[in-house]
Amino acid sequence: MKKNILGTSGVTQIGILVHDIEKSARVFADFLGLPVPQIRTTDDISKSKARYRGDPTKARAKLAFLDVGPSLQLELIQPDDEPSTWREDLNRKGEGVHHIAFKIKGMKDKTADLEKEGMTLLQTGEYTGGRYAYIDATRDLKVIVELLEND
Amino acid sequence: MKKNILGTSGVTQIGILVHDIEKSARVFADFLGLPVPQIRTTDDISKSKARYRGDPTKARAKLAFLDVGPSLQLELIQPDDEPSTWREDLNRKGEGVHHIAFKIKGMKDKTADLEKEGMTLLQTGEYTGGRYAYIDATRDLKVIVELLEND
Numbered sequence: 001m002k003k004n005i006l007g008t009s010g011v012t013q014i015g016i017l018v019h020d021i022e023k024s025a026r027v028f029a030d031f032l033g034l035p036v037p038q039i040r041t042t043d044d045i046s047k048s049k050a051r052y053r054g055d056p057t058k059a060r061a062k063l064a065f066l067d068v069g070p071s072l073q074l075e076l077i078q079p080d081d082e083p084s085t086w087r088e089d090l091n092r093k094g095e096g097v098h099h100i101a102f103k104i105k106g107m108k109d110k111t112a113d114l115e116k117e118g119m120t121l122l123q124t125g126e127y128t129g130g131r132y133a134y135i136d137a138t139r140d141l142k143v144i145v146e147l148l149e150n151d
Numbered sequence: 152m153k154k155n156i157l158g159t160s161g162v163t164q165i166g167i168l169v170h171d172i173e174k175s176a177r178v179f180a181d182f183l184g185l186p187v188p189q190i191r192t193t194d195d196i197s198k199s200k201a202r203y204r205g206d207p208t209k210a211r212a213k214l215a216f217l218d219v220g221p222s223l224q225l226e227l228i229q230p231d232d233e234p235s236t237w238r239e240d241l242n243r244k245g246e247g248v249h250h251i252a253f254k255i256k257g258m259k260d261k262t263a264d265l266e267k268e269g270m271t272l273l274q275t276g277e278y279t280g281g282r283y284a285y286i287d288a289t290r291d292l293k294v295i296v297e298l299l300e301n302d
Contacts, residue, residue: 001177001178001181001182002181003181003184004181004182004183004184005181005182006182006183007184008184009183009184009185009217009218009219010219010220011165011219011220011223011225012220014162014165014251016293016294017293018293024293026152027152027291027292028292030152030153030154030155031152031155031156031157031291031292032155032157032160033154033155033158033159033160034160066160067160068160068161068162069161069162069163069220069221069222069223070220070221070222071220071221072162072220072223074162093244095289095293096248096289096293096294097247097248097293097294100165137182138246138247140178140182141178141179141182142167142168142169142175142246142247142248143167143247143248
């Protein structure tokens with residue numbers, strides 16, 4: 001394993017797949033004593049340019065974020081039925097943790113470095129001000145890893 | 152759901168079950184650019200007073216901690232074969248995220264409050280300077296929750 005391959009050791013999000021984000025957003029907020037978070041929907045494919053396992057995908061997800069530390073968020077994710085790493089894992093394993101996320105710089109180089117380590121690029125996409133990539137790091141790190149690059 | 156039931160919203164650990172902690176400790180350390188963490192073993196039952204689903208258990212685990220944020224650690228966990236929530240989940244679901252942890256005060260009251268919400272107390276134990284409890288919060292929060300109380 002190449003050392004410090006992402007250039008950071010900071011985990012910034014824990015992504016959790018849920019079936020009913022409206023309900024889960026309320027339950028998590030109550031449990032944590034936080035305001036109920038706003039629910040947003042990821043952009044459609046014309047803006048997100050989402051790709052899943054190499055092919056364009058129309059997949060979108062509803063997201064809600066809760067602050068659970070100075071630089072840590074829980075991200076609740078309710079995917080639609082189009083092909084995505086979210087839908088694949090929700091169907092296969094049910095609700096629960098989907099990924100841990102890191103903020104990085106240099107998405108192309110970083111994802112290439114991870115692929116050289118034998119990790120599979122699962123899904124990529126864009127959002128206003130940045131881009132993401134999900135990497136299957138389960139062989140080495142036992143979890144899916146998300147890279148987030150904000151401009 | 153009672154609001155702010157733990158009195159905190161801060162997630163302090165992400166617990167990850169692994170089969171080979173010596174190997175995983177090295178891989179995680181390299182990936183994150185951190186020193187390889189020391190591996191410790193939880194106390195035996197005479198000190199840990201561990202209980203699993205109501206009964207005393209001799210279960211122990213090897214643990215390693217990696218700092219991945221200002222107040223966040225990854226906790227790698229390799230359990231032995233005695234009955235525990237670690238062994239149960241590793242056998243049932245394989246390697247991966249086992250729990251998220253919160254630091255709390257007032258263990259007895261907090262676990263009683265969670266049980267009143269219909270959550271199951273899975274495992275409890277003690278360590279030098281504190282105690283822990285694992286709660287099955289999967290119905291509401293989609294993950295197991297660990298409470299940590301340090302004196």
